[in-house]
Amino acid sequence: MELGTYDVVVVGSGAAGSSAAIASARLGASTLLVEKLPFLGGNSTAVLDTFYGFFTPGDRPLKVVGGIGDDVVSGLESSGGVLRRPNTYGAGTGITYVAEHLKVVWETMVIASTCDVLLHAFVQDVTVRNGRISDLTIATKAGLGRVSARMVVDASGDADVCHHAGFGYELAGSHDPAQTLTTTFRMANVDNQRRAQISKDDLHALMAGAADSGMYDLARREGSDHATPIPFTTATVMTRVDQVEQRDGRLINATDPGLLTRAEMEGRRQALEFARFLVDRVPGYENASLVALSSQIGLRETRRVYGDYRMTRDDVLSARQFDDQIGLCGAPIEDHHGGEGTGTTWEYLPEGETVGIPLGSLIVRDSVNTFVAGRCFSASHDAQASIRSMAQCMAMGQAVGTAAAIAARGTGEARDVDRSELLSRLALAGAILSIDEARLA
Amino acid sequence: MIGSVRTVLGDVAPDRLGVTYLHEHLIIDSVLVAETMPHIHLPDPEEATDELRRCRSVGVGTVVDTMPAGSGRSVERLADASRRSGVHIIASTGMHTAKYYGDVAWANTEDAEQLAQRFIADIQVGIDRYDYVGSSVDRTDFRAGIIKAATFTAPDPQRDRRVFEAAVIASQRTGAPILTHCEAGRGASDQIELLGRLRMPYDRVVISHTDKIDDYSYHRDLLETGVYLEYDQALRTSDEEDSPTARLASAMIEEGYRSQLMLGTDGARRSLWSSLGGHPGLAWLASGFRRTMHRYGVSDSDQYALFVENPRRFLTFGSTEESGVV
Secondary structure (H helix, E strand, O other), rough: OOEEEEEEEEEEEEEHHHHHHHHHHOOOEEEEEEEOOOEEHHHHHHHOEEEOOEEOOOOOOEOOOOOHHHHHHHHHHHHHHHHOOEEEEOOOEEEEEEEEHHHHHHHHHHHHHOOEOOOOOOOEEEEEOOEEEEEEEEOOHHHHHHHHEEEEOOOOOOOOOHHHHHOOEEEOOOOOOOOOHHHHEEEEEEHHHHOOOOHHHHHHHHHHHHHHHHOOOOOOOOOOEEEEEOEEEEEEEEOEEEEEEEOOOEEEEOOOOHHHHHHHHHHHHHHHHHHHHHHHHHOOOOOEEEEEEEEOOOOOEEEEEOOOOEEEHHHHHHOOOOOEHHHEOOOEEEEEOOOOOOOOEEEOOOOOOOOEHHHHHHHEEEOOOEOOOOOOOOOOOHHHHHHHHHHHHHHHHHHHHHHHHHHHHHOOHHHOOOOHHHHHHHOOOOOOOOHHHHOOO | OOOOOEEEOEEOOOOOOEEEEEEEHHHHHHHHHHHHOOHHOOOOOHHHHHHHHHHOOEEEEEEOOOOOOOOOOOOHHHHHHHHHHEEEEEEEEEOOHHHHHHOOOHHHHHOOHHHHHHHHHHHHHOOOOOOOOOOOOEEOOOOOEEEEEEEEEOHHHHHHHHHHHHHHHHHHHHHHOEEEEEHHHOHHHHHHHHHHHHHHHHHEEEEOOHOOOOOHHHEEEEEEHHOOOEEEHHHHOOOOOOOHHHHHHHHHOOOOOOOHHHEOOOOOOHHHOOOHHOOHHHHHHHHHHHHHHHOOOHHHHHHHHHHHHHHHHHOOOOOOOOOOOO
């Protein structure tokens, strides 16, 4: 079955992929966005409800992402409102929204950009010759279909395209501990005012007490809950499922079908247990009920593709700047440890500083026509732990969508994109490319 | 030279320009300006550098400084500001309106061919350190990349003819483009008619300040001839919600003239510079005004045409010819 021929095919419609598709189509490239779920947004709609990364942490927050990210936030503001809340863990101001609204905001923006979309469509294979992906095989309700592409953006989160293409990546967990998995859930009928009377530390103490009592099976003692734009509701980031195992002498993670299946079920089991704890033990939750689980378990990292450049821990902590940077990140390295510990650790950039995200970290090393964006971009475990926030994913997506559209009109090679044209187009589309610009605003 | 853009620091490939402001004032310094027009007295390259750095942070790659020969130009200070800010600066030759010259003898007496020789030397050899107002001429290595010609509200047929003919001669011998100044935005039709008589190709001409006139048929008639128009009044109101310039640009793009429009700040007034405590700052054109235009329906691709593609095409030196001037 033929599904068409496109200048740019974007796989995965999360914050990175949807932004890439919108940017590409806005430049006039024929663009297809492929999504395995029945709605757009990836983690932004299936799992989470807060954008981090728009602002630097600290006392004098700078807004460091603009462009399509701004359009998304203004779409949310006009459809259901957002809640700007200072993050008590120090990740910078978060923008909390209603995920169901965001599904429609993404759809509205994608349709307006004249991008084609396939939902319920899962990439199964790609054809590669001399590093060039020529077409992708996509599982659909009607069977396998084929789509031809001049340029490809792998924004699948799990680097599915690069996996099928045989392009190099690092499996999370093989060198450093892999980030854990989280099933999020939402609680309704919460007395938010009463809940607000106890602190984060009080909540953690209650968790520890409940776990130590032996009456609650809590996998983590540091989870968080937060208010949402909907009155009397909260959303949580509490559950924690490890994703790394040794099997038959080799390492597997959440990209293993069996492990992923078990993780989904374990995440939901934990969610109900945390909800039981909240209702029993936490002020404000006395009359609350769990009303929604995330559509799937939240994955923070699984595969990290090797790009022309690979971002490092030193780059982040020294706030390095690059000549070809397409965006900025001020978020700390946020590590959700697996294994024995129950903690999450945070390491900060110098106050008011940001690290640049270079285009080279978004060009797939082993390909001539493939870009990568989102959490599977080219970075070490530590660097990814800083730069994976959704605002940065939108900045990466806008950059590679723009670059792919430029390349499609030119030679069809990712490395031939004129940097000056790309950076000018991004600047004129509202992207923030330098900390000086952020300070000026 | 053909196929390149001539900046003060040297010739560059057109695709290096990036976002370009087409009608700027970074340095204006003469005794006459300091005494009679102190609100536009801009003598300091450090202040220019500061303002340019702010522009650079919002993506501006190139600015055209439009003080021409003998009018308060200082090419050494422009070169200094360009080097320190990292922003390309294109210097001008040509002539401004009479009020900038006072009793400068050559400006009032030389014929078209003599003026053209000054302009050509500015473009091909280097601009005089003393801007043709000292007791001698000492040419620097910093060359002009565009020719300015200006008319005043009250026509002065003899002067206008002299200046425009000199500009056309210099353009045809060097390949440099011509930028005109329309006092109060008016007089563009007469300029175009004069340039036509001098056989100047219209696609090598940009007419400045016409957005002072809010009559769309005026703009339509000018654009129909094939000239470029440069709009630069947006900073005067710096209102992100209501902007006659954005409305005008949007309308002209809608009518199909996207490839003939360019933008600048004409930011000579000190009160416009944020580095001098003014408002909204020259950087605002590529940030605030960009947002305003977007609100008026000017797409990202349209803005790329106005800020990058059109200036790049226009500022690239064209072919030269030795004849053709009547």
